[in-house]
Amino acid sequence: MSAQTGHTERTLDQLIPIAHRISDAINSVIEGKPETVRLAMTVLLAEGHVLIEDVPGVGKTLMAKALARSIDCSVRRVQFTPDLLPSDITGVSAFNQELREFEFKPGPIFANLVLGDEINRASPKTQSAMLESMEERQVTVDGVTYQLESPFMVLATQNPVEMEGTYPLPEAQRDRFTARISLGYPSAKAELAMLAAHGSHSPLDELKPAAHASDVRALIAAVREVHVADQVRQYIIDLVNATRTAASLRLGASPRAALHLLRASRAYAALEDRNFVIPDDIQALAGPVLAHRLLPTAEAVVGRDLPEQALARIVERLPLPGR
């Protein structure tokens, strides 16, 4: 691995402490959610995007902000509203009177971390403009293509309760998010600690960047070299195939999902100081990475059999390859 990354780049062993520093910084703001923080970090290192879906007030935005703050990089926040236009995200070409030519004004998407708040409130047109740039990592305005900087990660939040006047993300769009994270209510103890910490001042203000964007770039490059054994690849394929044939699922996971799962598992393994992926990583990531892409059958909906449960059953029954 070190041979492949070259002598000029740092090895994974040297870089992982940086990742842990970022995690620690976020954990100091979000009380009692280390697993969620780790998932967010996993998605960052896997060059993916994360969809944070939860009820209001559990700290979705705080989480995204904390992640953005803990890394010394450009951060932009977009509050999605029904009247938001695609150009409000990608940027516009405006006519410069002095130079007598059109000049591109970059939109908020041109940042390392983009926080898209309440993404389901924007019109489908705007949503798709953003999602396209997420996938392509580039923006095309007036025939000119502008590359986005690396690292580039979109943290989109979505409120599943308040559905009136919203445009829920279609399945095809949800497929572009590497993982869906749900924060959930904090434990009583964590909530008590939160009251003590956030009561007088905001810890977010005290948060100092724990790493630079170049560190994150190096981390991402190092994570790509994490070893994935054939058996583990086979396991991913088996798992994805199983979702496609499960009786209670109308739509299974896509090949893109398999790719996302592979990338995420590399990052997850790296965050655990391991330079190889084990099936445990896949099992841990199966829910966050796959569940939001699955559609239950009508019978399963009536029987309140959520895709998460179907997925858990599959993981529990699917034999490991090459035992």
Place this chain on the structure above:
Amino acid sequence: MNYRISVAAAFAVIMASFSEYALISGADWLLASMGAVIVVMAAGILTRLAPPQAVIGSTILAAGASAPLLADRSILVKVAGLAIIGCCAASASRVRLFRPLADIVTYLAALLLYLNLTLAAGKSFLYVIPTMASVHHLVALAHAGTALARYSPPVPDSKGVVLLAAASIGYAAVVVDILAVRLHRPAIAGLPLLVIFMSPVATAAKPSGIATVLTFLLAAIGYLALLASDGRNRLRGWGRIVTVWHYSGEDERLGGADIRGLAATGRRIGFAAVCAAIVAPLLLPTLNLHQLFSAQGGHPNQAVAVLPNPVDQLHSLLSSTRTLPVLSYRAAGTDQGEYLQVYVLNYDAARGIWTLLPPSPSTAIGVTPLSQPPGLSPGINVTQTTTTIRLDNVAGSSTGYDSSLFFLPVPYFPITINFEASSGDSWEEANDSLMIFSGNGDHAGMSYSVTTGKPVVTAAAEHSSAQVPHAIKAAYLGFRSSVTRQLTTIARQITRSAGTKFAMAQALEKYFQAPGNFTYSLQALNLPNSAKGLLTFLTTGRKGSCEQFAFAMAVLARLVGIPSRVAIGFTSGTQAHQGGLWHVTTADAHAWPELYFPTLGWLRFEPTPGGANGQGSAVQPSYATPKSPGGSKPGNNHQQHGQPGPSSPSRRIGAGHLRVPASDPLPPQSTVPIPSAPAPVGQILLGVLVLLLLLATAPAAARIISTRRRWHSAVNDQALARAAWQEICADLADLGLTYRASETPRALAARLCADTDMDDRTQAAMRRISTVVERTRYALESPPATGIRTDVRQVRRALAGNVNFPARLRARLIPASTIGPILRRSRHWFGQLTGWVSTLPTEG
């Protein structure tokens, strides 16, 4: 394409064909028939393939099978062969008529090619393509097989019989395949199956009770499997619905809706229907199910040519009140009489009775010289006698020993035979027993002369140390009964002072002939012809006819290691005057033992007392009496040496068969104690016990062996890690601790450490194992696995400590890791065959 029903149809035919065991001995016919059925199944599958493959396949088969037709000189035959091939090729066209014709040709061609390959490969072109020579060979075999069908079943499985069996069962398979698979009428396919099953019933075969039930069950299982398979097939056609999200891939499980539940329901309905079908006849008063399961598979008096029952014929001759002349003869060059042998009997250990040796293989007389007597070595002198025999007419039959096969009375052993009044009948000589017989039954008034030889028994021959050939040992030493031990004790006591086998035979004859020891009585004809009857005769009854004497001596000889058989025929009869004709009557009907000695061959012995108080014309052969050094003969005034001599005319009207009154018991001179406590039961119990013990320890032994092999074959770190993990999984399965196939090494270690009672050291060992296994499997470099075996041992001990004693015992004796895969595999195969697997409880 679903081949299950084709396989089920073939399976049903094979199961039904087991019932033919009563007709044919050996196993070659069964193997050949199984092959024929499989070939027919394959041909059936071929006809149901897509048109191009089916047409090409059937044309090739037809061309191969009609090769002899094409090679024929006649234009007409050639055209016929071309027409057959053309018919198959034309089945590709739209004319519908050709398809069924081509299908039938395919079946028959495949069957012919198979029979040709198995039975006439040597005469075929490239071993496969039949030629005129191979077809002629097959026809000759079929004729030979048909000729054997005259004999009482079971007939030996000569090539001819194998051909007949394979061909007929193959044709039945064709019919079954057409009915069950092509026409989807498996119920009607039961008819050809029934024909196969019933054919032993239509003959004189006598299968035993258990075997009848067994063959019935096998045939029934085959038929039910066929019905079940068809039912399953039909039901699978029901629930095929088009779904939006699943597409039909290569994997059948992905295609269509999940109809396993529906199919299982269908099977249950089918199972219930079968149960009802079995129970319903019981409720009908008109049906008598006992006949179905009765021990008598067939009636002995069926109108089928069968081998005669010599013992019954002897009974009827001896118990007849009228004495009728049978034949008269003159022996040239000697004035001594000759025993005339008609039948030779051997003991059938399977049925526990003495039966006529089947006269096959046999040689046609006139084509080749008569067979050499078995066992006689060239160095032995032989006295030759030519006897001219003329048959009288006895009650419509020639000798009284009548049957559809006529056996000629001749002295043993015949060297040449001439039929003076040639009636054009073909005579055959049985190669083994030298019996001479013909298919034509009426030979009254026939004359023939036969030159016979008798070995001169010398002291050197008596003491010969030559070994009995294995073939003779295998065929003529068997005896099996519940009283063998008592009989052996008796035989040993009689022969304890004898040094050689020949002396033993002499001692046995002397034992029967000793005055007062046994009484000749025709009333004892009804003594059961069984081993127990024999024991009664030897110990308490001591009264019998020539039949009992002959069988007793033959059995006792076998028990001291002398091969023996029983001959039935006539004594030498009586001579009217010195130098005159010898007359043999029905009263001279007789049975005597023949014992086998290396270099001498078969020698006649005479245990039956002769003279007025015995079988009148019975004489002891001279060699049967031990030659004492002093030259004095044993003082037995009943013994007659040489010829019986001119006797009073009264003897000729059956004086030899004086009805000895029952109240005339002679005290037995030498008493033989009856050994008590029948032993075989103990031995059988011991055998069963040993077998059970072996069966009980087999799984445990298999587990130990697999553990050893696992560790022994682990040469590097990777293999060690793999072996360690397999061992841990096997231990968990054995101890009944849960283990999921989806559990990773890390997860399993964590669960075991948390859930089971392990000390810190064991937990560390478990974690070490899981880490090594994990890194071996998934990391780039595998870590060293030293000491992993110790860790596994430690974990195993800790795991065993977590379950109770019965579970530990079960893990040792019936380890689930050994038995589980076998059970799963057998269930899988059973399911493959019948499709009933879903009705059985499955794991998980």
